[in-house]
Amino acid sequence: MRGRTRWVLSRPGGSADGARVYCFPHSGGSPGEYVRWAARLPGHQVRAVQTPGRGSRMDEEPFTGMEALVDSLVSQVAFEEPFVFFGHSLGALVAYETALALRERGLPEPRALLLSGTAAPHTLRARPSLRGLAGTELVAAIERVYGPVPAELHEDPELRDLLLTGLRADLEIVSGYRYRPRPPLSCPVTVLGGRDDEEPLDDLGAWRAYTTGPFDLRVFPGDHFYFRECPDEFFAFLDGALAQSAARAVLGPGPVAAAHVLP
Incomplete structure (x- = not known):
């Protein structure tokens, strides 16, 4: 049965007219951190993916391979439209692979991908x-x-x-995790990173090849967890990106060579 009782956490509230943003946590990350983003994004519905071995699923055996994790996720979760994926670090790779799996199964795909803190798969x-x-x-x-x-x-x-x-x-x-060439997605892709993170800007920008749709690269002050260091700038940008998605507008394109770097 495809549902969201074990796999997805959320708080009551949020606007029914906004986007549903499913957040995929970083390695060792708690879904609770992402659920708390709902307070900063009241115009949308924030939902955090909770995999086995985390939170209330601590007694379950965690996955150790990407393919098995994604297969179980898309088999058991019905993502509520219109939805957007946000993934940070490992979560960005899981979000990307989940979008591909939904496409392969003929299921509704995310309206947009927001991928944070990790290089494009072929550059890892x-x-x-x-x-x-x-x-x-x-x-x-x-x-x-x-x-x-x-x-x-x-x-x-x-x-x-x-x-x-x-x-x-x-x-x-x-x-x-190993890169496997597959046809690019068609949804808008926005890649986010910290200016002082170890991920090279060119490797973040290399995600451009993974979509035929609009692409944007945004670089914020800070390191790998830049969104903890400059939350006001981050949430202002994320709120705007989600609003565009919910309105069926495309995210503004931004060429890799002219990445947006906030001061």
Whole structure:
């Protein structure tokens, strides 16, 4: 049965006339962070995708491969139109693959894709597998490859083990993900990133080849989690992009060479 009881979280409220924005969290991310965006986007309906091994699904075995995750998601979730996908980091790749899977199944596709904090699939660098690592050994490996983790993961072993279960599964998806050439999508694609993030601007802009529709590249002040650092600018832009989508307007095109970089 295709529904949204386990897979999608949301808060009551939001305008029925606005877009439904389904948010796909980053590696180890909580869907709750994205659900809270509803307070900043009252004209729309914010919904966060909750995969096994997260939140109220903590007792379920998490997915460790992209194909199995996306297949289960599109089999069990009926995305309510008009809808838009927003994905950050790993979530951007999951959002993109989900849009492709919907197209392949002849199901309604997102009105637009907003992809944040990750390079286009064909430009991604290979990541080592962390399979078999646990505890402090896993934390050390994560920091070598992906950068510092929150201090709590060093200080609280019980919390560390709880959070690392889902994070390890997510990073296994990342390390096992491989680009497969497929026809481009037709919906507008907007790529967002932080000016101080490690992702090269050219690799973000390389998403241009993944749609025949309008493309826009927006760069905000900040690092990988720029939307936490400059929320006012980010939510103002996101609100406008969602309003355009709900009104069946196309997102304004922006050539890669002239990316919009906010001061």
